[in-house]
Amino acid sequence: MSNNIFVSSEVGTLRRLIIHSPDSGLGKVVPSKAQDWLFEDIVHLETMRRDEYDYYVKILLYFLDSVKVKGKLKRIDSDKSRDFYKPCNKKYFNSEKVIEFEKLLSDILKISAVRTQLIAAVCAVEECSFQFQNEMAQMPIIDLAKVLITGILPNNKMLFPPIPNLIFTRDIGIMVNEHLLLNKPAKYARTRESLLAKYVFFNHPMFKDLQGKIIEITEDENHFLLPEEEQEGRLNTLEGGDVMMVAPNHLLIGVSERTSVEAARQAIDLLFERNVVQKVTIVKIPQKRDYMHIDTVFTQIKRNVWVLLGSLGRIKEEAEKQSIWEELGQQPSYETLTIKQFINKDGGVKVKDFANLEDLLSSITKDDLDCYDEVKFVYSGNNEFPYGAREQWTDSCNLLVVKEGVAIGYDRNDKTAEAFRDAGFQTIRAADLLEKFENNELPPETLTNTIIMLPSAELSRARGGSHCMSMPIFREML
Numbered sequence: 001m002s003n004n005i006f007v008s009s010e011v012g013t014l015r016r017l018i019i020h021s022p023d024s025g026l027g028k029v030v031p032s033k034a035q036d037w038l039f040e041d042i043v044h045l046e047t048m049r050r051d052e053y054d055y056y057v058k059i060l061l062y063f064l065d066s067v068k069v070k071g072k073l074k075r076i077d078s079d080k081s082r083d084f085y086k087p088c089n090k091k092y093f094n095s096e097k098v099i100e101f102e103k104l105l106s107d108i109l110k111i112s113a114v115r116t117q118l119i120a121a122v123c124a125v126e127e128c129s130f131q132f133q134n135e136m137a138q139m140p141i142i143d144l145a146k147v148l149i150t151g152i153l154p155n156n157k158m159l160f161p162p163i164p165n166l167i168f169t170r171d172i173g174i175m176v177n178e179h180l181l182l183n184k185p186a187k188y189a190r191t192r193e194s195l196l197a198k199y200v201f202f203n204h205p206m207f208k209d210l211q212g213k214i215i216e217i218t219e220d221e222n223h224f225l226l227p228e229e230e231q232e233g234r235l236n237t238l239e240g241g242d243v244m245m246v247a248p249n250h251l252l253i254g255v256s257e258r259t260s261v262e263a264a265r266q267a268i269d270l271l272f273e274r275n276v277v278q279k280v281t282i283v284k285i286p287q288k289r290d291y292m293h294i295d296t297v298f299t300q301i302k303r304n305v306w307v308l309l310g311s312l313g314r315i316k317e318e319a320e321k322q323s324i325w326e327e328l329g330q331q332p333s334y335e336t337l338t339i340k341q342f343i344n345k346d347g348g349v350k351v352k353d354f355a356n357l358e359d360l361l362s363s364i365t366k367d368d369l370d371c372y373d374e375v376k377f378v379y380s381g382n383n384e385f386p387y388g389a390r391e392q393w394t395d396s397c398n399l400l401v402v403k404e405g406v407a408i409g410y411d412r413n414d415k416t417a418e419a420f421r422d423a424g425f426q427t428i429r430a431a432d433l434l435e436k437f438e439n440n441e442l443p444p445e446t447l448t449n450t451i452i453m454l455p456s457a458e459l460s461r462a463r464g465g466s467h468c469m470s471m472p473i474f475r476e477m478l
């Protein structure tokens, strides 16, 4: 295990992660561009920051780096300028555990050769004039980092579009044990994010031990010879939300709206070649905006507890009921998944099929995590029509585990919260939990079986939950 950069599960105690707080580019989304920029709506930036995301940061700091916040929340909250949350500010929390992407970017921009290369690369992608490229080279580092992220100059001129989805740091790459699998985004709106991320991971001293262990997805050489109309839609793309490190030996890869079969294949070959994991399971979900990545339809909460969308799961009884209607020519309202597991063993690769998601998740619990407690499934919207679909759309299945059984979710998914309570979890609002922490009523280490409810009216409009808003780089081994 190198330099505290290692992830071998979804539920081991979280020790370090990369986040990105909503930047001013998010406040520049206009209705006509919202869909192109992968939002369904425009957001109110101040509310999103102050009343929602800042709570996420406080909770993360309490669990991962409590000295930064413990006993200080009254003072932090009373500062209207939010200096504590601004990476360039003297009062910035500057944690080595809850790490801001903008901070990492400004660190590497201090290296002059990297700065020159990165400015040129961004200007090429964004088709900037040579004059702007030269102007950017003269900017103070802090301003430059902001411009590269927001696309907006200090005088408010927009040089290129913002990258509002950078708050979803999950999608830039995934730690697979000691390796990092970088993404290759399917959507143009996310191209600059992965370019910036690549520079950060290859150049920041924090990741020096990762060198030689970064895996990149590339196009197959035959691709370049295809006529343009055939090239489109056949790109090798892979986004972090489709990759889940569920056990030291086992990686899940979703094939989805964003991740292609070809990219998944390439990832399997590279991972097996380097012996990074011994099992990769491909979970093919319907190519739909609602589902975009596998982590929008299921995540893990404990070794033996999973939250998922029922209409993609087994729902046997439901299926049986519906078969009567199908016989009468009706379309079923559940969708099928294809699940194929590739096992690299004894010099060959064996393939195994799973009939449904629950069977796969149960097998992970038992066969990979050696847990023989009853496997529990918490269904989005408590599987009540039509709340399953409604709450999945607002990220009921997309939770971030801070320690086994303790996860951060959105407060608006009431029926899913009910399902969690039925499964033996307590649910608590982020603000109430922070108050208990501050009053020493409850040390974070003692918390078990709890879903922390983050305010989410604005955040959920960006179409991602706390799982998407996190890139874990260090979790304790289970």
Ligand SMILES: NC(=[NH2+])NCCC[C@H](N)C(=O)O
Residues within 6 Å of the ligand: 037, 038, 039, 165, 168, 170, 171, 240, 241, 242, 292, 293, 295, 296, 462, 463, 464, 465, 467, 468
């Ligand atoms: N891992 C995830 N599910 N990320 C969600 C990303 C949401 C973002 N608006 C997009 O469409 O790209």
